Amino acid sequence: MAKAAQAIGWTAKISDGQGKPDVALNAIQAAVDEKVDAIVTMFVDNARVQAGIDRALAAGIPVFTLGNLKKTPNVPDVAWNVYGEGQVMAQYMVWKSGGDLKLLQMKNTDIYAAIVGQYQGSQDYLSDPANCPGCTTETLEWSLANFEDPNLGPAAQASAALQADPSLNWVSCFDACMFRVSQAADRAGLTKRGVQGAGYDCSAENVAVIQRGGLQKACFADPREWLSLAVLDNVIRVTDGQQPFDYTDKIPTALFDKDNLAKLPADKLDELVTVGWRGNYDFTAKFYQLWGVAAS
Known part of the structure; x- marks a missing residue:
């Protein structure tokens, strides 16, 4: 997004929210x-930063979100069908388990x-x-604050639960979590015991686990760059006095496992593991053409 903003002639400032609502709120x-022209939040629960959003809107600064699933009135959101x-993914696990799915969900x-989205679906x-x-499901909760904690993190919790209950045969969470769960x-x-994993994002290290036949068997890829553009x-439409475009169900996703990765x-494949899945479409050129900007 910052690269495209620069191509338009705008200045983009990136603030790392660190997965912490107070840090994201301070950034907003x-x-x-600073009287910026627009604010974009990415994968931030707006309810936790509502004071900042309300203050921005009151100051006439439009706010936009990525991955907030249209949760906040007057804040245009772009997301895929999480x-x-x-x-x-539930259907996939039911299929692969032969209808005998005992799932541990790391929420x-x-x-x-x-x-x-993914968990509730x-x-x-x-x-x-x-x-x-x-089918049965068990849910364990974890926070980003404890992501790498040796006792409270998702890897430690999942490993302990899977060892305590031999009937559990699948585990799921998004890929950053799943990679650590796979290692643990x-x-x-547990991988030798036959436990299998399902993830979301198709990060490079997770794709490698799938390809070598490790614990994780599948992942969902969404074109993050497409979403960001x-x-x-x-942002361009609203700051130009137009209505935002509703991108609901307009941006595709794809499920990958060992079989279709091999094809x-x-x-x-190199694109998937380096820059991410791009939806088999040159969306960058189309957006730049729409904006009247020369492709870089």
């Missing part, structure tokens, strides 16, 4: 004090899109007996 407050991803308590699908009569499970011998497109052309 500072942006209001709830649908959760449902489809992050900070990222709104993961909570009401899987949970809702699997809680309906008609979808899988023999390998050390505990869609947000910037709405990817070499250049597409």
Whole structure:
């Protein structure tokens, strides 16, 4: 987004929220004090920074979000179908387990899109007996503040739960979490026991685990750069006096496992693990053309 903003002739300042609401709120407050032209939050639960958003809107500064699932009135949001991803991943795990899915869901308590999207999508699908009569789920919660904690982090919690309950045969969370869960499970011998994992994001290290036949068996990829340019497109529209465009269900996602990863052309596989999945479409050129900006 910063690169595209620069191409337009704008100045973009990036503030790292560190996954902490107080840090994100301070960044928003500072942006209001600086009298910026627009504010964008990415994967921030707006309810936790509402004071800053209200102050920005009151000052006439438009606010935009990525991955907030249209939670806040008067704040245009761009997201992909994270709830649908959760449902489809649940279907995948039911299929691969032969209808005998005993799932451990590692629920992050900070990222709104993961909570009401991927986690809730899987949970809702699997809680309906008609979808899988023999399926069960167990949920453990963890926060970003304890991400690397040797006792409270998702890797430690998942490893302990999987060892305590041999009936659990699948575990799921987004990829940064799943990679650490996979490492802990390998050390505990759980991968050899047959425990399998499902993740979201298709990060390079997770794709490598899938390819070598490790604990993680599948991941969902979404084109983050496409999403970010869609947000910037709405910034341009609103600051130009137009209405934001509704990108709901307009941006695709893709599920990858070992089988279809093996069928990817070499250049597409390299793209997936270096810059991320791009949806098999040159969206950058289209956005730049729409904005009247020369592609860099």
